[in-house]
Amino acid sequence: MNDKILALIIAAANDLNQKLENKIPIDRGVDAPLYGQEGVLDSLGLVSLLVSVEQSIEDQHHVKLTLADERAMSQKRSPFQTIGSLVEYVARLMRNGA
Amino acid sequence: MEPKLDAPVTLITGTRKGIGKFLAHHYAQQGHHVVGCSREAVDWALDGYEHYLADVSDESAVKDIFSAIRKKYRRVDHLINNAGIASMNHTILTPQSTVRKILSTNFVGTFLFCREAAKLMERHRYGRIVNLGTVAVPLRLEGEAIYAASKNAIVAFTQVLAREVADLGITCNVVGPTPIETDLIRSVPRQKIDRIVNSLAIRRLGKFEDVANVIDFFLKPESSYITGQVIYLGGV
Numbered sequence: 019m020n021d022k023i024l025a026l027i028i029a030a031a032n033d034l035n036q037k038l039e040n041k042i043p044i045d046r047g048v049d050a051p052l053y054g055q056e057g058v059l060d061s062l063g064l065v066s067l068l069v070s071v072e073q074s075i076e077d078q079h080h081v082k083l084t085l086a087d088e089r090a091m092s093q094k095r096s097p098f099q100t101i102g103s104l105v106e107y108v109a110r111l112m113r114n115g116a
Numbered sequence: 117m118e119p120k121l122d123a124p125v126t127l128i129t130g131t132r133k134g135i136g137k138f139l140a141h142h143y144a145q146q147g148h149h150v151v152g153c154s155r156e157a158v159d160w161a162l163d164g165y166e167h168y169l170a171d172v173s174d175e176s177a178v179k180d181i182f183s184a185i186r187k188k189y190r191r192v193d194h195l196i197n198n199a200g201i202a203s204m205n206h207t208i209l210t211p212q213s214t215v216r217k218i219l220s221t222n223f224v225g226t227f228l229f230c231r232e233a234a235k236l237m238e239r240h241r242y243g244r245i246v247n248l249g250t251v252a253v254p255l256r257l258e259g260e261a262i263y264a265a266s267k268n269a270i271v272a273f274t275q276v277l278a279r280e281v282a283d284l285g286i287t288c289n290v291v292g293p294t295p296i297e298t299d300l301i302r303s304v305p306r307q308k309i310d311r312i313v314n315s316l317a318i319r320r321l322g323k324f325e326d327v328a329n330v331i332d333f334f335l336k337p338e339s340s341y342i343t344g345q346v347i348y349l350g351g352v
Binding site: 076 | 175176179180231238239283
């Protein structure tokens with residue numbers, strides 16, 4: 019399952035990169051920084067990525083997730099710090115049937 | 117007459133009766149695809165209108181509506197958060213359960229619809245959000261403390277949201293109606309309504325058309341430079 023989620027997030031990041039000056043380094047795979055201390059996304063960029071991921075999950079897996087988290091904007095504890103932490107976060111929500 | 121394929125998609129909450137029902141007809145007549153919702157079924161039908169049964173404070177029901185809109189239209193252009201409840205009472209006599217109910221429907225409902233609409237609008241870098249306030253806020257109407265507080269929360273939320281989504285091409289504004297002949301004020305004593313009306317610059321009850329006129333203005337594509345604003349009717 020994590021592989022499918024990773025592929026979906028990479029595809030969403032690729033789409034978003036078309037619009038970004040400071041691009042997500044997708045070649046770093048799960049280590050690619052998204053948001054936070056090393057992240058390349060500002061808050062609007064993060065919102066765009068997460069909206070795209072939510073919609074892809076609904077289209078491909080028929081699961082309605084809400085990628086909202088109290089720690090979202092935390093520089094240190096955000097689940098959106100890297101592609102890898104986002105994969106883990108989405109997988110956890112899907113396991114919990116959120 | 118069915119709307120054209122590329123006609124605007126307008127989502128309105130609380131369409132079973134009152135202002136919401138009027139707005140659904142108003143925008144359907146203008147050729148919009150109108151999507152509405154309420155807790156109970158509507159007893160009317162309209163070309164270009166589709167209805168969903170939902171409690172606006174139920175996150176999963178709200179997500180279902182947006183999922184259906186996304187599948188059918190791929191977008192939403194306008195959101196009008198009209199659903200609201202009121203309870204006339206002195207604060208000292210107000211049970212906590214009433215406070216929770218009013219905040220849930222009026223504020224949490226508005227938040228959920230704004231959040232989900234902004235996600236769809238973000239994809240197209242275009243959107244108009246209009247939330248319903250009330251003159252009970254600036255008039256500080258006694259007996260409406262909780263209702264006014266819930267609507268003032270909507271004002272503060274709208275003004276901050278306006279800044280958060282401005283770069284996405286989304287505007288967010290509030291229209292604050294005066295009392296209108298709807299179910300919401302039917303239980304209010306006539307004397308009190310007269311007192312409110314007499315405190316306005318224009319001394320009459322509001323009409324649905326007065327509300328629609330302000331919303332028309334906020335929804336116009338040309339209103340792209342108008343955001344975070346509150347327009348009260350009647351000259352408060």
